[in-house]
Amino acid sequence: MSETPTRTALRPTASGRLQAWLPRLVLAPSVAVSPFFVYGFMLWTFVLSLTSSRMLPSYDFVGFGQYARLMANERWWVASTNLMIFGTLFIVICLVLGALLAMLLDQKIRQEGALRTVYLYPMALSFIVTGVVWKWLLNPQLGIQAMVRSWGFESFEFDWIVDPDMAVYTLVIAAVWQASGFVMALFLAGLRGIDDSIIKAAQLDGASLPRIYWRVVMPCLRPVVFSAVMILAHIAIKSFDLVVALTGGGPGYATDLPATFMYTHAFNRAQIGLGSASAMLMLGGVLAILIPYLYSELRSRKHG
Amino acid sequence: MAALEIHNVRKEFGSERVLKDVSISIDSGEFLILVGPSGCGKSTLMNAIAGLEPVTSGNIYIDGKDVTWRTPAERDIAMVFQSYALYPSMTVRHNISFGLEMRKVPKAEREAAVERVADLLQISHLLERKPAQLSGGKRQRVAMGRALAREPKVYLFDEPLSNLDAKLRVDMRTEIKKLHPRLGTTIVYVTHDQVEAMTLADCIAVMRDGHILQLGSPDEVYNNPVDMFVAGFMGSPSMNFIRATLEADGDGYALRIATPDEVDLLLPWPNGPPYGRAGGAARQAGDSRPAA
Numbered sequence: 001m002s003e004t005p006t007r008t009a010l011r012p013t014a015s016g017r018l019q020a021w022l023p024r025l026v027l028a029p030s031v032a033v034s035p036f037f038v039y040g041f042m043l044w045t046f047v048l049s050l051t052s053s054r055m056l057p058s059y060d061f062v063g064f065g066q067y068a069r070l071m072a073n074e075r076w077w078v079a080s081t082n083l084m085i086f087g088t089l090f091i092v093i094c095l096v097l098g099a100l101l102a103m104l105l106d107q108k109i110r111q112e113g114a115l116r117t118v119y120l121y122p123m124a125l126s127f128i129v130t131g132v133v134w135k136w137l138l139n140p141q142l143g144i145q146a147m148v149r150s151w152g153f154e155s156f157e158f159d160w161i162v163d164p165d166m167a168v169y170t171l172v173i174a175a176v177w178q179a180s181g182f183v184m185a186l187f188l189a190g191l192r193g194i195d196d197s198i199i200k201a202a203q204l205d206g207a208s209l210p211r212i213y214w215r216v217v218m219p220c221l222r223p224v225v226f227s228a229v230m231i232l233a234h235i236a237i238k239s240f241d242l243v244v245a246l247t248g249g250g251p252g253y254a255t256d257l258p259a260t261f262m263y264t265h266a267f268n269r270a271q272i273g274l275g276s277a278s279a280m281l282m283l284g285g286v287l288a289i290l291i292p293y294l295y296s297e298l299r300s301r302k303h304g
Numbered sequence: 305m306a307a308l309e310i311h312n313v314r315k316e317f318g319s320e321r322v323l324k325d326v327s328i329s330i331d332s333g334e335f336l337i338l339v340g341p342s343g344c345g346k347s348t349l350m351n352a353i354a355g356l357e358p359v360t361s362g363n364i365y366i367d368g369k370d371v372t373w374r375t376p377a378e379r380d381i382a383m384v385f386q387s388y389a390l391y392p393s394m395t396v397r398h399n400i401s402f403g404l405e406m407r408k409v410p411k412a413e414r415e416a417a418v419e420r421v422a423d424l425l426q427i428s429h430l431l432e433r434k435p436a437q438l439s440g441g442k443r444q445r446v447a448m449g450r451a452l453a454r455e456p457k458v459y460l461f462d463e464p465l466s467n468l469d470a471k472l473r474v475d476m477r478t479e480i481k482k483l484h485p486r487l488g489t490t491i492v493y494v495t496h497d498q499v500e501a502m503t504l505a506d507c508i509a510v511m512r513d514g515h516i517l518q519l520g521s522p523d524e525v526y527n528n529p530v531d532m533f534v535a536g537f538m539g540s541p542s543m544n545f546i547r548a549t550l551e552a553d554g555d556g557y558a559l560r561i562a563t564p565d566e567v568d569l570l571l572p573w574p575n576g577p578p579y580g581r582a583g584g585a586a587r588q589a590g591d592s593r594p595a596a
């Protein structure tokens with residue numbers, strides 16, 4: 001008698017079988033398609049980067065010639081350096097600002113919900129909108145500089161967007177404005193997950209508020225920092241629309257990033273081979289940064 | 305001079321009144337035990353003493369100084385939280401020494417203190433672990449260790465032994481009992497364990513619904529409870545209650561106890577009218593003195 005349930009379980013009904021298969025069926029198309037569209041195209045890009053393709057893909061292999069050309073291309077180096085500057089500043093400022101905002105909002109203030117929405121709202125905009133808005137704000141004739149001058153500070157200057165040396169920092173300003181609210185939301189969620197009594201215990205132990213956050217709370221938020229860095233790095237490397245809308249890569253090519261470099265060469269300048277090579281280097285760069293970080297984070301989490 | 309004095313403290317969370325005019329005064333070095341049913345406000349009172357929750361009204365004095373609006377750090381208190389509240393990212397060793405580090409105790413002294421409490425609480429072998437890798441009972445001992453590593457003016461222990469097995473609990477109770485006169489620190493201690501309450505306390509406060517019902521020595525609270533609630537609450541197994549009517553019986557008094565077969569029992573009452581303040585002989589049934 002007692003074995004009956006086991007036996008029926010061994011011989012599932014038709015609907016039971018469908019239930020078991022349904023998730024697999026639903027997932028099957030994307031599982032079938034994504035290796036092709038992700039890894040397949042990666043592979044194709046790699047193949048193209050080894051050819052002399054210009055307007056259209058060709059299969060005239062030139063070895064690593066395109067990579068050599070790329071290394072000798074000054075504009076590529078400007079784009080890479082820009083990504084370093086932009087990526088580092090963007091990630092660091094977003095993390096610091098996001099964490100600070102979250103800590104301030106965590107002090108049981110009134111209207112927290114409204115403030116949270118205000119800070120989070122920029123994330124709902126597309127980078128194109130952000131880019132256009134900041135383009136106007138930073139325009140010396142229209143924006144902040146004009147406004148401050150109209151208040152009577154005639155010598156005030158804020159013309160980074162037209163200054164080749166400073167223009168890359170305007171990208172940082174706009175991107176930070178857009179993403180720091182999101183980082184704040186991540187940190188706030190993390191802070192809410194922390195047991196209140198830990199903070200009370202630290203107060204009794206005589207730690208000051210900054211110390212409580214730095215020594216007790218932040219170490220508990222490592223997973224949050226981890227996710228935030230992942231997302232921000234990903235946004236930084238992908239940044240294409242922001243550059244297009246804000247500076248168009250200019251003045252000259254002073255604010256090119258690898259993504260815009262790749263786009264310009266592959267699609268505007270009929271240099272698909274060179275563009276592909278730059279895409280592969282970007283991929284390599286991402287992996288070189290992410291894999292060690294992923295590895296160390298996941299390992300240290302496992303070992304506590 | 306009273307080491308800890310709580311004066312008409314009230315605490316409200318929104319419209320919920322959790323502490324209603326609590327007043328307690330204990331001498332320096334005394335061991336006060338708070339008992340009461342779950343939710344009566346014991347932890348809230350502890351938080352108020354520690355300064356972790358601002359009181360709605362009333363005053364708290366430590367060593368004669370009004371500390372009502374002082375920060376927790378300024379009050380110099382060490383506390384064992386009901387939820388342990390260990391720092392998850394720090395090792396046990398670091399958890400214990402953190403408070404000392406924050407108070408700028410030199411490293412050598414900190415390490416000595418860690419060794420001392422680890423020995424006392426039998427956790428020396430756990431010092432390099434993180435709290436997540438410990439069982440509930442071990443965490444509780446670490447929380448205890450974190451408090452004992454310091455030498456504050458007042459210790460607050462919120463059910464510090466609730467998660468230990470019976471044997472360990474007896475050991476720890478003995479340790480605390482031995483430790484208390486040596487440290488000479490004032491202790492406020494919450495427990496649901498009757499034996500702990502009766503054996504450790506110099507003074508027991510019985511709480512209910514945010515009121516202190518009775519404050520007295522274990523002997524007083526046990527033998528002379530102020531009302532039926534305290535009488536029923538203290539002691540294990542708890543006291544039996546028998547309804548009776550007190551009536552005049554010749555020169556003295558007698559208790560009339562109704563029995564199921566409708567033959568009333570009449571017990572002579574030896575020492576005059578109970579509860580001088582009740583005055584009359586005819587006390588309401590149900591309000592009678594508990595029969596031990």
Ligand SMILES: Nc1ncnc2c1ncn2[C@@H]1O[C@H](COP(=O)(O)OP(=O)(O)OP(=O)(O)O)[C@@H](O)[C@H]1O
Binds near residue numbers: 317340346
């Ligand atoms: N932050 C808070 N906000 C609102 N109500 C609270 C808060 N903290 C405690 N209370 C209420 O105060 C009452 C007393 O809680 P407290 O934690 O002091 O009880 P306790 O006596 O320690 O109980 P236990 O023996 O279960 O630990 C409870 O009814 C609880 O709901």
Ligand SMILES: [Mg+2]
Binds near residue numbers: 347386462
């Ligand atoms: Mg409690």
